[in-house]
Amino acid sequence: MKAGALLGRSGPLLGLVLVAVVFGLLVGPQFFRAGNLDLMARQTAIVCLAALGMTMVIVSGGIDLSAGSIVALSTVVIAQALRAGVSPGLAALAGVAAGALCGTATGLLVTRLRVVPFIVTLGMMLLVRGAAKGLADERRVEAPATWLNGLLRSAAGGEGFLVAGGVWLTALLAVAVALLLRYTRFGRHLFAVGSNERTARLCGVRVDRVKVAVYALAAAITGLAGVLQFAKLSVGDPTVADGLELNVIAAVIIGGGSLSGGRGTVGGTVLGATIMAVIQIGCSQRGLPNWVQQIVTGGIIVLAVALDRWRQRGG
Amino acid sequence: MSAAPRFAMRGIRKAFGATVALDGVDLAVAPGEVCALVGENGAGKSTLMGILSGALRPDAGEMTLDGRPYRPRDPQQARAAGVAMIYQELSLAPDLSVMENMLLGMEPGRRGLVDWPAMRATARGVLAQLEHPEIDPATPAGALSVAEQQLVEVGRAFAVGCRVLVLDEPTSALGRDDARRLFALIGRLKAQGHAIVYISHFIEEVKEVADRFVVLRDGCTAGAGVTATASHDDIVALMVGRRQGGLYARSTHERGAPVLEVEGLVPGAATFTLHRGEVVGLAGLVGAGRTEMLRALFGLAPVRAGTVRVGVATGPASPFRRWAQGVGFVSEDRKEEGLALELGLGDNMTLTRLEGLGPGPLVLPGRRDAAALRWVEKLGIRCRDPRQPAGQLSGGNQQKVALARLLHHDVDVVVLDEPTRGIDVGSKAQVYALIDALVAGTDGRPARAVLMASSHLPELLGCCDRIAVMHRGRLGEPRPAAEWDEHGLMLEASGGPRRSA
Numbered sequence: 001m002k003a004g005a006l007l008g009r010s011g012p013l014l015g016l017v018l019v020a021v022v023f024g025l026l027v028g029p030q031f032f033r034a035g036n037l038d039l040m041a042r043q044t045a046i047v048c049l050a051a052l053g054m055t056m057v058i059v060s061g062g063i064d065l066s067a068g069s070i071v072a073l074s075t076v077v078i079a080q081a082l083r084a085g086v087s088p089g090l091a092a093l094a095g096v097a098a099g100a101l102c103g104t105a106t107g108l109l110v111t112r113l114r115v116v117p118f119i120v121t122l123g124m125m126l127l128v129r130g131a132a133k134g135l136a137d138e139r140r141v142e143a144p145a146t147w148l149n150g151l152l153r154s155a156a157g158g159e160g161f162l163v164a165g166g167v168w169l170t171a172l173l174a175v176a177v178a179l180l181l182r183y184t185r186f187g188r189h190l191f192a193v194g195s196n197e198r199t200a201r202l203c204g205v206r207v208d209r210v211k212v213a214v215y216a217l218a219a220a221i222t223g224l225a226g227v228l229q230f231a232k233l234s235v236g237d238p239t240v241a242d243g244l245e246l247n248v249i250a251a252v253i254i255g256g257g258s259l260s261g262g263r264g265t266v267g268g269t270v271l272g273a274t275i276m277a278v279i280q281i282g283c284s285q286r287g288l289p290n291w292v293q294q295i296v297t298g299g300i301i302v303l304a305v306a307l308d309r310w311r312q313r314g315g
Numbered sequence: 316m317s318a319a320p321r322f323a324m325r326g327i328r329k330a331f332g333a334t335v336a337l338d339g340v341d342l343a344v345a346p347g348e349v350c351a352l353v354g355e356n357g358a359g360k361s362t363l364m365g366i367l368s369g370a371l372r373p374d375a376g377e378m379t380l381d382g383r384p385y386r387p388r389d390p391q392q393a394r395a396a397g398v399a400m401i402y403q404e405l406s407l408a409p410d411l412s413v414m415e416n417m418l419l420g421m422e423p424g425r426r427g428l429v430d431w432p433a434m435r436a437t438a439r440g441v442l443a444q445l446e447h448p449e450i451d452p453a454t455p456a457g458a459l460s461v462a463e464q465q466l467v468e469v470g471r472a473f474a475v476g477c478r479v480l481v482l483d484e485p486t487s488a489l490g491r492d493d494a495r496r497l498f499a500l501i502g503r504l505k506a507q508g509h510a511i512v513y514i515s516h517f518i519e520e521v522k523e524v525a526d527r528f529v530v531l532r533d534g535c536t537a538g539a540g541v542t543a544t545a546s547h548d549d550i551v552a553l554m555v556g557r558r559q560g561g562l563y564a565r566s567t568h569e570r571g572a573p574v575l576e577v578e579g580l581v582p583g584a585a586t587f588t589l590h591r592g593e594v595v596g597l598a599g600l601v602g603a604g605r606t607e608m609l610r611a612l613f614g615l616a617p618v619r620a621g622t623v624r625v626g627v628a629t630g631p632a633s634p635f636r637r638w639a640q641g642v643g644f645v646s647e648d649r650k651e652e653g654l655a656l657e658l659g660l661g662d663n664m665t666l667t668r669l670e671g672l673g674p675g676p677l678v679l680p681g682r683r684d685a686a687a688l689r690w691v692e693k694l695g696i697r698c699r700d701p702r703q704p705a706g707q708l709s710g711g712n713q714q715k716v717a718l719a720r721l722l723h724h725d726v727d728v729v730v731l732d733e734p735t736r737g738i739d740v741g742s743k744a745q746v747y748a749l750i751d752a753l754v755a756g757t758d759g760r761p762a763r764a765v766l767m768a769s770s771h772l773p774e775l776l777g778c779c780d781r782i783a784v785m786h787r788g789r790l791g792e793p794r795p796a797a798e799w800d801e802h803g804l805m806l807e808a809s810g811g812p813r814r815s816a
Contacts, residue, residue, distance in 0.1 A: 183679065188678050205635070
C-alpha cells in the first residue's frame, strides 16, 4: 500500500521520467539539449495553459469540450481587434474576454437548463466554432505584426528571458491556479462540488454560482491559450485547434484528474501535458511517423488511468 | 394451519459481522394463506425475506418449499423455484414495454430472435389472470401509474409461475383506492392457492389483508397469531416489547427563548415552535414524510406552503441562508448526501464555515487541520489524521464528522434526521451525550435547540423533551415526552385509534 500511495502521488512524474528516458535513448543525448527543452516548453504551452482551466472544471465534476473552439475564436477576435487598430494588449484582453463570455454561457446553460455539461459543451463546441468562422468570414484573418507574435518565439532568438514569454505566462498561471485550488474558499468549494454535489448543497455551498464561475474562469484561461495560439500563427485562424480539447482533457487525466470529479492537481496536469509533448517531439525527432505518436499517446492515457484505478483499489 | 406449508423456514440465523440480525427465526406459510410479517425497523424482516428470496444466505437453519429442501443461491434460482419478491422500490425498466418487463431475461424465441407474438400472448394471459386486461402489453412501463407498475411486477412474478409471493410495504406509494384494488388482487391470488408474505408497518392493513401475523423483534420471533382475534394494541405490544434504559444521557436543562417557529409548513402540515434548551423529536414510520418536512425546512426541497421563522428571519430558504441563520442539518443519508466521502474529514467538517481559516478568501490547510483536530479529540473520532478521506472511517465515526460540522459552524438550531442510523451502540451513546450537552449548554456555549427525527422509538423517548408524531404526511402536535410511551407512539404512527390527550 505504501508503494501504491507513492506511485499515486508521483505517478505522473515517474511517467515523465520513463518517456524522457525512452526517447533519450532513442534520439540520443541531444534530446536533452537546452534548445530542445525550450522547444518542448513552447510546444506544451498552449495545451498546458488550456489544461489549467480544464483541471478546475474537471475537479468540479464537469467537462468542457468547447476548449478548442474557444482557442480558435480567441485568435480571430485578436486578429480582428488588431486590424481595427486596437493596441496589442487590449486585443489580447479581448481574446480572453471572448473566452470568458463563452464560459459564462456554458455555465448558465449547465445550471439553468440542468443539462449535463458534456452535452452543453458539445453544443458550445460547434456553436463557438461557427461563431469564429462567421467572425473571420471563413478565412484566415491577417493581422499587423506586434509584440504578441513574439510570445512563443525561441528564447535563443533573443526573445524572452531564458524561455519565451508565453512559457513564463503559463508557469505563472499554473502557480496561480494551484494556489487557487489549494488555498482558497473557491478552490475548496470546487472540490466539494466535484466530490459530492449533494453534500456541497447541504453545506450551503451555492453550487450554481460555483459552476458558472468555474466555467467562466476556465474559458477565460482557454482564451489566454488562444493568445499564445495567435502568437504561434501570427494570424487569426477559425479552423485552428480542432480537437485540441481532447489533448487538454488527456493532459488532466494523465495527471491524475478524475472525470467523476473531486480529484485533480495542477502539478499532475502540467506533467501530463509535458508527457504528451515529449512523446510528440521525441517521435518526430526519431523520425517516427505520426501514427506511432498517436498510438503511444493513446496507450499512455489508458495506462495512466488503469494504474490509478489499481492504486485506488490497492489503497 | 392444518395444511402442509407451501414453504417453511426453521431456525434461521444470520449475522453481519458482530451484529446478529436473525437469531433462530421460524416462519411457515400454507398455500392460499396470507401471512403478515411485522416489526420495527431493524427487527430483521428484510434480512429474513432476503434469505427467502435468495439475496442472502443464512448462517444456519433450513428451508423447505412444498416439502422439498430449498436452498437458493441467488434471486434467479429462487425465482425459478417459484419464490418472487416485490420490493418497496419498483424495479421496472421504464423504457421497455410492459411485456418486455414481464418476461425480461426469459423472452420467448429462438436463436436470439424474440418471438413477439408469443411474448404478447403470454403477457396478455398474465394480465387477464390478474384481471387487468385493459393494460396494453406494448405500453412503456414508465407511462403507467405506480399502482399499474406494481401490477406489472406482480405479473412478472406470475410469468415465471411463482408459488410464493413476498410484498414489501406495497402500499407505501399508493393512494387509498389503489391500495383497495391491491387488497382485492391479493384476495384473488390467495384464492388461486399462492402463499403470500405481506410486510407492513400499518397494522390496520395487516388486519385487513392477512390471515395470520408473525412479529419479529431484535432478530427473534416475538409472537404470532391470527389477525381476526388480535387487537391493534396486542400486535403493537409484541412489536415494542420491553427494553432497558441507561443509554441515554439526561442532564437538567431549561427551556429558553423560541428560535425556530414553523407554521403550516407543507410538506408535513407542520406547526410547532422549537426553543433553546430543548430537544423535540419527530416520530413516524418510514415514508411518513418526516424527511421531506425537514428538507423543506432547511431549504433542500421546495416549501409548498407555510412559513418558517428562524430567530427574526423569515423569507425563502436555502441551505446557504439556513447556515447563515445558525441552523445546521445532518442528513439521514450519510454516504450519498451527508459527507463527501473522498474528501478529508477536515474538509468535510469545515465546509460550511471556511471563513476564519485564513486571511480574506484564503483557507490555510494548517488552520483547517487544527480546527478539525479539536473536534476529533472532543468527539473521540478515530482516524489517522484530519486529511484521511471520510469514506475510510467507520459509520459511527463518519456520523461524528457530520455532527462536528455543526459544532464547527457553532449553530443555534441543530436539525438531525436519523442521527444514529447504522452506527454501533458505543457511538450511539456518544451521540446522545452530545445532544444532551448541546441543549444543556454544558460545553460553555448558550443552550442550543435540537430537532430530531428518528424511527427508533426508545431513542426519541430517551432523548427528547417533546415528541410529535407524523402519520401519512401530517405532523401531530408535540407533546411532552413524559406523556408518551413506545406503545402510544407506535399506535399513533401506525394510524391506530387516537388516545385522548
